[in-house]
Amino acid sequence: MHREAKLGLILLLTPFLLWLSLLIVIPHIDLLLVSLRERVGVGQYEISLGNYFTFFTEPLYMVTFLRTAVMSIFATILTLLIGFPVAYYIAKMAKGRAQSALFLLCLVPFWVSELVRTFGWMILLRETGIISNLLQSVGLASGPVEMLYNDAAIMVGLVYTSMLFMVVPLITTLESLSDEVVEAGYDLGGNGFSVLREIIIPHAMPGIVSGSIVVFMLCLGNYLTPTMLGGKESLWFTELIYSQFIVRFNWELGAAFGFLLLILSSVIVWGMLRLTGQSLEKTMG
Amino acid sequence: MIPSIPQSRFVTTAYTAYVVLFFIFLALPLIVVAAFAFNDSQFPSLPWEGFTWNWFFGSERPMIGAFHERSILRAIGTSVFVAFCVSALSMVVGLSNAFLFNRYKFRGQSILYVFMLLPLVIPGIVLGISILVASSRLANGLWDGFQWDVEALRPGLWLVILGQFSFITTIATLVIGARLQKFDKTLEEAALNLGAGRLTAIRTVTLPYLAPAMIGAFVVAFLMSFENFNTTLMLVGSDAPLTIAMFDRLKEGSTPLLNAVSLLLMLGSSLLALVMIAFQKKG
Amino acid sequence: MTPDLQCTNLTKKFGETTAVDNVSFSVPAGSFFSILGPSGCGKTTIMRMIAGFLEPSSGDIQIKGNSVLNVPPNKRHVNMVFQHLALFPMMNIADNIGYGLRRAGMHKKDIGFKVDEALERIGLPGIGHRRVDELSGGQKQRVAIARCMVLEPDVLLLDEPLGALDLKLREHMKVELKTLQAAFDTTFVYITHDQSEALVMSDNIAVMNAGRFEQVGSAQDLYYRPDTAFVAGFVGDSNRWSGKVVKQDGNNTLVQTTSGLTLRGATQGRSLSQGDTVDAFVRPEAIRIAHNAEDLASFDNQISGTVTSILFNGAASRVMVRDTEGHEEVAVNLPQSGEFANLTKGAPVHIGWASDQANCFSAGAS
Numbered sequence: 031m032h033r034e035a036k037l038g039l040i041l042l043l044t045p046f047l048l049w050l051s052l053l054i055v056i057p058h059i060d061l062l063l064v065s066l067r068e069r070v071g072v073g074q075y076e077i078s079l080g081n082y083f084t085f086f087t088e089p090l091y092m093v094t095f096l097r098t099a100v101m102s103i104f105a106t107i108l109t110l111l112i113g114f115p116v117a118y119y120i121a122k123m124a125k126g127r128a129q130s131a132l133f134l135l136c137l138v139p140f141w142v143s144e145l146v147r148t149f150g151w152m153i154l155l156r157e158t159g160i161i162s163n164l165l166q167s168v169g170l171a172s173g174p175v176e177m178l179y180n181d182a183a184i185m186v187g188l189v190y191t192s193m194l195f196m197v198v199p200l201i202t203t204l205e206s207l208s209d210e211v212v213e214a215g216y217d218l219g220g221n222g223f224s225v226l227r228e229i230i231i232p233h234a235m236p237g238i239v240s241g242s243i244v245v246f247m248l249c250l251g252n253y254l255t256p257t258m259l260g261g262k263e264s265l266w267f268t269e270l271i272y273s274q275f276i277v278r279f280n281w282e283l284g285a286a287f288g289f290l291l292l293i294l295s296s297v298i299v300w301g302m303l304r305l306t307g308q309s310l311e312k313t314m315g
Numbered sequence: 316m317i318p319s320i321p322q323s324r325f326v327t328t329a330y331t332a333y334v335v336l337f338f339i340f341l342a343l344p345l346i347v348v349a350a351f352a353f354n355d356s357q358f359p360s361l362p363w364e365g366f367t368w369n370w371f372f373g374s375e376r377p378m379i380g381a382f383h384e385r386s387i388l389r390a391i392g393t394s395v396f397v398a399f400c401v402s403a404l405s406m407v408v409g410l411s412n413a414f415l416f417n418r419y420k421f422r423g424q425s426i427l428y429v430f431m432l433l434p435l436v437i438p439g440i441v442l443g444i445s446i447l448v449a450s451s452r453l454a455n456g457l458w459d460g461f462q463w464d465v466e467a468l469r470p471g472l473w474l475v476i477l478g479q480f481s482f483i484t485t486i487a488t489l490v491i492g493a494r495l496q497k498f499d500k501t502l503e504e505a506a507l508n509l510g511a512g513r514l515t516a517i518r519t520v521t522l523p524y525l526a527p528a529m530i531g532a533f534v535v536a537f538l539m540s541f542e543n544f545n546t547t548l549m550l551v552g553s554d555a556p557l558t559i560a561m562f563d564r565l566k567e568g569s570t571p572l573l574n575a576v577s578l579l580l581m582l583g584s585s586l587l588a589l590v591m592i593a594f595q596k597k598g
Numbered sequence: 599m600t601p602d603l604q605c606t607n608l609t610k611k612f613g614e615t616t617a618v619d620n621v622s623f624s625v626p627a628g629s630f631f632s633i634l635g636p637s638g639c640g641k642t643t644i645m646r647m648i649a650g651f652l653e654p655s656s657g658d659i660q661i662k663g664n665s666v667l668n669v670p671p672n673k674r675h676v677n678m679v680f681q682h683l684a685l686f687p688m689m690n691i692a693d694n695i696g697y698g699l700r701r702a703g704m705h706k707k708d709i710g711f712k713v714d715e716a717l718e719r720i721g722l723p724g725i726g727h728r729r730v731d732e733l734s735g736g737q738k739q740r741v742a743i744a745r746c747m748v749l750e751p752d753v754l755l756l757d758e759p760l761g762a763l764d765l766k767l768r769e770h771m772k773v774e775l776k777t778l779q780a781a782f783d784t785t786f787v788y789i790t791h792d793q794s795e796a797l798v799m800s801d802n803i804a805v806m807n808a809g810r811f812e813q814v815g816s817a818q819d820l821y822y823r824p825d826t827a828f829v830a831g832f833v834g835d836s837n838r839w840s841g842k843v844v845k846q847d848g849n850n851t852l853v854q855t856t857s858g859l860t861l862r863g864a865t866q867g868r869s870l871s872q873g874d875t876v877d878a879f880v881r882p883e884a885i886r887i888a889h890n891a892e893d894l895a896s897f898d899n900q901i902s903g904t905v906t907s908i909l910f911n912g913a914a915s916r917v918m919v920r921d922t923e924g925h926e927e928v929a930v931n932l933p934q935s936g937e938f939a940n941l942t943k944g945a946p947v948h949i950g951w952a953s954d955q956a957n958c959f960s961a962g963a964s
Contacts, residue, residue, distance in 0.1 A: 208682065
């Protein structure tokens with residue numbers, strides 16, 4: 031029995047370790063190594079921190095990096111603020127069939143590719159788009175209004191694209207809050223605000239954290255939405271990575287950028303977990 | 316704020332209105348995309364020029380419909396192929412991982428579990444470039460050392476499959492693991508007690524129990540692969556899957572053809588999702 | 599003196615169904631009032647209306663003489679111990695108990711003082727910093743009560759709070775709840791489907807069935823002098839027979855059961871006449887068992903039969919006796935004198951009871 035168990039363990043451990051090492055660990059080590067070398071001649075490289083030095087001395091790179099981080103944080107907060115009341119409504123206000131119907135309705139847009147969703151926003155927001163036409167026809171605008179290619183459009187796209195990943199974990203945690211506990215909060219003299227602050231939000235914390243982590247990650251790593259809705263001036267960090275790799279073929283600098291993005295996301299995720307006393311296993315698993 | 320707490324009519328109405336607005340916000344882009352698939356015009360925008368099926372079935376320039384556009388059809392085929400490979404791989408490895416983390420206790424397990432979750436917090440584009448870098452280093456090494464040219468290690472479908480497989484496996488593991496966790500282990504013991512061997516017990520009792528989750532994992536993996544953009548973008552070669560092909564076209568300017576393809580995508584994924592829900596209900 | 603709680607013609611309809619049907623009662627200050635009934639009888643609905651989580655369809659609820667119909671739950675001087683206690687898992691014990699005081703805007707120092715005092719009172723001093731899930735079932739129970747009592751409510755509502763506890767702890771908590779009620783000197787309204795909880799703790803009990811109160815009275819009233827067949831059947835155990843009135847003479851009734859057994863019973867002032875279909879109730883402990891028929895000479899109901907089964911349960915041991923003609927099986931309590939310790943299945947015995955102990959109710963009345 032003992033031998034059999036050991037054999038089983040090895041059989042299951044093999045594919046896992048192969049997957050983990052070949053597709054996750056080794057590629058990232060390679061990425062790090064490439065980011066740490068500098069081309070000194072044709073086919074000749076030496077180890078240096080030059081790529082990272084380039085990043086810190088070129089203002090455009092720094093600005094793009096910080097801008098991406100700040101806008102991603104902002105988009106995460108916005109998604110949380112918009113999504114929370116809806117998640118609460120679905121989890122605690124709606125009952126029975128209406129509840130499951132609303133939940134499904136929330137999922138529908140995310141069965142479709144992000145590209146399609148972004149395309150939809152382009153049709154809505156562009157100069158010849160629906161909203162522009164609507165504004166003209168009600169007389170709020172005298173000529174075509176371009177609403178695409180600015181930060182607000184990026185924000186709309188990011189929030190829209192991320193919504194599901196915020197709402198679903200929120201619904202899951204809020205559903206587990208029993209009505210009795212909320213009633214007890216009121217029964218003992220609490221009002222809407224204090225019950226929200228002392229009972230509902232603390233209870234929903236695991237959902238808030240896991241939702242925020244995923245949304246933040248998705249915003250930070252998003253390429254499609256900033257490119258399509260933000261246009262040429264969108265200055266998103268993933269665009270820099272793409273252009274270094276694919277357009278300029280400067281893999282060394284691109285790898286450094288990729289690593290910096292990875293570090294940024296890890297630091298913020300880790301900080302968020304620490305700040306709220308959660309762990310990755312608990313919030314993700 | 317639950318139905319049993321009395322609230323003023325104003326608050327209740329405002330709240331409901333907010334939720335309605337939210338769902339309009341969710342639906343709006345999709346409705347717009349779907350509607351303009353039927354616009355008899357070269358551009359997916361107002362004015363409305365009348366209804367047409369041409370963007371689906373049209374076969375003459377300038378209105379070549381989705382079903383007659385070679386490059387789109389080929390891209391769909393590529394996407395299906397990639398998605399199928401990724402789903403199958405992820406489901407198998409996910410199943411194995413689920414057993415590994417649910418049924419065994421070994422040293423370093425919790426660390427490995429965190430490692431298993433890591434792909435969720437790595438930006439897709441970083442996953443993409445890391446695999447790109449690693450595979451080309453390997454390919455270069457093989458060429459330099461043995462003069463072997465391994466085509467599979469150059470940007471192309473195989474790398475796309477590997478790249479997507481790398482993070483979709485985590486999702487599959489979580490989906491299958493969640494159901495395995497709920498499994499009542501005494502059922503397996505009962506099967507052993509009734510004379511089944513260990514593997515037979517798993518095959519006849521545990522796997523049928525896991526079937527809905529495995530199908531669920533397969534469908535989720537399929538959808539995620541089909542609509543993946545970031546990782547694919549960095550690894551794609553000459554054969555572009557659908558999302559990349561559409562992206563390239565969109566950059567050049569859109570025609571309602573893209574709306575038609577999008578509508579087909581929506582219908583396809585809704586259908587898949589419904590199939591999954593049906594299976595989940597049965598389980 | 600105005601009662602602490604008074605409900606007048608309280609009615610609650612959910613669509614077509616009437617959950618609470620024109621119920622009126624009042625609970626005097628400082629007393630322990632229970633509403634006892636099977637699940638689905640409407641008792642939870644009454645309690646939720648008093649707490650403010652449901653609005654009555656009609657009728658009035660007054661706390662200390664003032665109607666609370668338009669007062670939201672967080673403004674009512676009524677607190678509730680919920681069925682699953684609803685302790686806030688995100689707070690420690692002290693924060694749970696202090697929650698209501700914080701809402702009332704009390705000073706932080708005073709809250710700490712009050713919380714300590716409450717913990718002292720429930721016999722759990724020094725556990726304030728602990729988390730909710732570190733407490734045992736009985737401790738949680740006491741904390742849930744203390745959390746309400748620090749607010750000094752006019753009425754404390756308890757919604758089957760003992761339901762989740764195991765049997766031994768439940769027995770213990772019954773006594774403890776009664777003691778706590780006396781210590782806090784607050785009006786308790788307790789709802790339960792467990793008659794023993796109601797009988798042991800309450801000053802007054804309302805037996806509820808299908809949205810109405812069947813009877814309101816002390817435990818003894820309900821037990822010895824049930825007003826309706828439902829109360830007779832629901833409170834305590836009874837042998838229950840259906841039959842027809844063969845002869846009616848004042849308080850005395852002669853009943854023939856559907857299986858042919860003839861027995862004498864009493865109407866206790868209810869009107870019955872010959873030919874009425876009736877339900878007759880006789881408690882197993884009201885029936886005397888004897889080896890010799892002569893020992894039962896004083897009873898006007900006497901039956902000879904054999905023991906069909908022995909249900910040994912310590913002090914609550916019981917035998918089933920089938921009469922010689924084989925009409926009915928009668929449950930009889932065994933006296934604790936040891937006299938019948940050697941009784942075996944099949945043994946011939948004689949049983950008898952006073953007609954006074956056989957309560958007859960017109961059938962169809964409930």
